Amino acid sequence: MRYLMMSKASATAPDEKLFAEMGAFIEELTAAGVLLATGGLAPEGIRLVSSGGELTITDGPFAETKEAVVGFALVEVRSKEEAVELGRRFRTIVGDGESVIQEVFGP
Amino acid sequence: MPVTDVHRSVDAIWRMESARIIAALARMVRDVGLAEELAQDALVAALEQWPGQGVPDNPGAWLMLVAKRRAVDRIRRDRRLAETGAELAREADRDAGPAGGWAPDTADEPADLLRLMFVSCHPVLPTESRVALTLRLLGGLTAAEIARAFLTVEPLVARRIATAKQTLADAGVAFELPDGAELADRLASVLEVVYLIFNEGYSATSGDDLMRPGLCLEALRLGRLLADAAPDEAEVHGLVALMEIQASRAAARTGPGGEPVPLHAQNRGRWDPLLIRRGFAAMLRARAAGGTAGPYVLQAAIAVCHAQASSAEETDWPRIAGLYEALVRLVPSPVVRLNQAVAVGMAAGPEAGLALTEELLADPALRDYHLLPGVRGDLLLRSGRREEARREFERAAALTKNAAERDFLLRRAASVPAGAPGTRDQGPTLGEAAQAFLAREELPPATARSYGQTLQRLRLALGDGLPVAAMTADQVAGVFRTAWGSAAAATWNRHRAAVGSFGAWAEVPHLDARLVRRRDNSSRRKGTSSAGAAGPGEPPGGSDVLRRALQESALRERALWTLLRESEAAVSAVLGLNVEDLDVADRRALPGTSGRHRVAWRSSAAALLAELVGARTSGPLFLSDRRPGPARLRTLGARDICPHTGRGRLSYERAEYLCKTTTGLTLRQLRATG
Numbered sequence: 001m002r003y004l005m006m007s008k009a010s011a012t013a014p015d016e017k018l019f020a021e022m023g024a025f026i027e028e029l030t031a032a033g034v035l036l037a038t039g040g041l042a043p044e045g046i047r048l049v050s051s052g053g054e055l056t057i058t059d060g061p062f063a064e065t066k067e068a069v070v071g072f073a074l075v076e077v078r079s080k081e082e083a084v085e086l087g088r089r090f091r092t093i094v095g096d097g098e099s100v101i102q103e104v105f106g107p
Numbered sequence: 108m109p110v111t112d113v114h115r116s117v118d119a120i121w122r123m124e125s126a127r128i129i130a131a132l133a134r135m136v137r138d139v140g141l142a143e144e145l146a147q148d149a150l151v152a153a154l155e156q157w158p159g160q161g162v163p164d165n166p167g168a169w170l171m172l173v174a175k176r177r178a179v180d181r182i183r184r185d186r187r188l189a190e191t192g193a194e195l196a197r198e199a200d201r202d203a204g205p206a207g208g209w210a211p212d213t214a215d216e217p218a219d220l221l222r223l224m225f226v227s228c229h230p231v232l233p234t235e236s237r238v239a240l241t242l243r244l245l246g247g248l249t250a251a252e253i254a255r256a257f258l259t260v261e262p263l264v265a266r267r268i269a270t271a272k273q274t275l276a277d278a279g280v281a282f283e284l285p286d287g288a289e290l291a292d293r294l295a296s297v298l299e300v301v302y303l304i305f306n307e308g309y310s311a312t313s314g315d316d317l318m319r320p321g322l323c324l325e326a327l328r329l330g331r332l333l334a335d336a337a338p339d340e341a342e343v344h345g346l347v348a349l350m351e352i353q354a355s356r357a358a359a360r361t362g363p364g365g366e367p368v369p370l371h372a373q374n375r376g377r378w379d380p381l382l383i384r385r386g387f388a389a390m391l392r393a394r395a396a397g398g399t400a401g402p403y404v405l406q407a408a409i410a411v412c413h414a415q416a417s418s419a420e421e422t423d424w425p426r427i428a429g430l431y432e433a434l435v436r437l438v439p440s441p442v443v444r445l446n447q448a449v450a451v452g453m454a455a456g457p458e459a460g461l462a463l464t465e466e467l468l469a470d471p472a473l474r475d476y477h478l479l480p481g482v483r484g485d486l487l488l489r490s491g492r493r494e495e496a497r498r499e500f501e502r503a504a505a506l507t508k509n510a511a512e513r514d515f516l517l518r519r520a521a522s523v524p525a526g527a528p529g530t531r532d533q534g535p536t537l538g539e540a541a542q543a544f545l546a547r548e549e550l551p552p553a554t555a556r557s558y559g560q561t562l563q564r565l566r567l568a569l570g571d572g573l574p575v576a577a578m579t580a581d582q583v584a585g586v587f588r589t590a591w592g593s594a595a596a597a598t599w600n601r602h603r604a605a606v607g608s609f610g611a612w613a614e615v616p617h618l619d620a621r622l623v624r625r626r627d628n629s630s631r632r633k634g635t636s637s638a639g640a641a642g643p644g645e646p647p648g649g650s651d652v653l654r655r656a657l658q659e660s661a662l663r664e665r666a667l668w669t670l671l672r673e674s675e676a677a678v679s680a681v682l683g684l685n686v687e688d689l690d691v692a693d694r695r696a697l698p699g700t701s702g703r704h705r706v707a708w709r710s711s712a713a714a715l716l717a718e719l720v721g722a723r724t725s726g727p728l729f730l731s732d733r734r735p736g737p738a739r740l741r742t743l744g745a746r747d748i749c750p751h752t753g754r755g756r757l758s759y760e761r762a763e764y765l766c767k768t769t770t771g772l773t774l775r776q777l778r779a780t781g
Binding site: 031037079 | 328
């Protein structure tokens, strides 16, 4: 089963050690065939809102930066616990902050 | 965290980390079974400590450290390895690093994992044990999970794994990477196991236990791991590419009713683009690794062609036909050749494809394979031969065991537009005539049963819709060659008589014109022995019975019997011979490769063996008539499967049966006549 983990901006700025640890972590998960896709997201998103059949498009960035998703990882695992465990290790590396994990259905 | 949650975490961590831990330990203690035991000890320690102390930041490193310490304790207890123990202890201490830090020495990991794969797929183990051990050691699956995935019971899998570990220990299998020519062989065995696991999952249908489709993911993980550990091997990347692309079609390959959806009819929008992209990337790595394309790279290249076409019409068939041509040279199995016929039919027109299927019609391995008439129906329809196409679809429907597929084929048969006027007025069809012929009241039940067998084979092979008036003696002879070519004379003659009777009744008198009556040894045996022709020491059947059997039976039987008589070796040793064991020049099997018994022969056997072996270079010397079904396949080792034809080794039971029915002697009695 696939899970998507989305992470919000963290309070602390990344340093060399974090980059090195994160690099090793990503490499390990890729080699094990667990990590299918990962990436960071640009803060200036584009918002599309449909209402009454009318579409409104607004360019970012938006005010509530702390709530914005800044990175994602798509993983292929055998159970929810495995996804949680991977998330736990990710959070240990990046420090304080928030991530959300959701199962992906389809395609 | 509540204890149950910790247990679930430990379980998940174990599945993710166990392979690496076992692999590292196996390098230290040189024993896979012991390595797994020590790793389990570490797992028990985690279950005891983590609920109280919390899960460590890097649980994998924690487990590895504890396991390595146990290994060192174990080694220290063994005095002969005291020095190695001290060195390994230093390694374990170094790995401990700063408390809880994320920087263990991981440089050896890919090599360790690769070694572990080579050991768990070692040729000394039967195939099913390789599969079970690989899933256990590298997939972290429990025996119960493996049993569920392979539709068997847990004790059997547990016993299989235990026996496999014991076999590895007894055989003194080194925990080393093989090199040179051996590496290629051993790698082929690993790839075979991984692809076998994948196909076991891929062939499962939507209603099955989820554990079976889970095998696809397990195989993909193993393949990706293998690609990371052996990045220079093109075939590894080829297998990964093949599996990624096949897995990308998982959602599209069954319809809402569970019926299979053929490739050309699949909704390509449901193919998983992520997996396709991964497949393409793996293919690029395979090309970068270089070398001549092996079977997996070729199959992956074919899969890539399909994946690149945005619709079925845009498929690059000429390229696929070319790839199949190369694949057939490497893997000349009938199924691959049938796929080649499909590709050629698309690339060069239906007639060219049909020509390739003609050769396959005579292959006993495809006798009951519904896809052969299915493919032929397609090709015939496209070349405008509608009546024949309809009959092939009906024949395919009669052969398939899958109800959804049967309905589909019957619908295809019914939807074939009627041919030119007059084609439907050729009198009764084979199906109708056979039923009427068998339903006659004057026919004794035993005779009806016997005739029924013959006609059933003709109906399956030629199709119920064929007008009896259009049947030819050549068609009948072709069916006989495929179905009963190697059968005993009595069987052949019984079927021949049935055709003669049916032909006379249906007013097609020459149906059996191309069937030569075979000499029936069993009926003559009484005559010769009562005439007292058998001299002292001669078999009860008389020497002329035997001589005739040795002249008139199929090549395989003649070769086997002559070899037995000339070598006087044990029957099981002779049946156990492999092509590569033969020393043709010295007329003997190389000592040591054929087990305990030396087998030597003389000129007659030598000539027959040369003919029997043909172009084969390896695999069992005496092969069964057909390729083994999936159930039988699981009981055969890789040594018992012919790499050229995919057929299994001839069994003692079958060989004994053929010998008895033809010569009246058991194989051992026959050997004594030499």
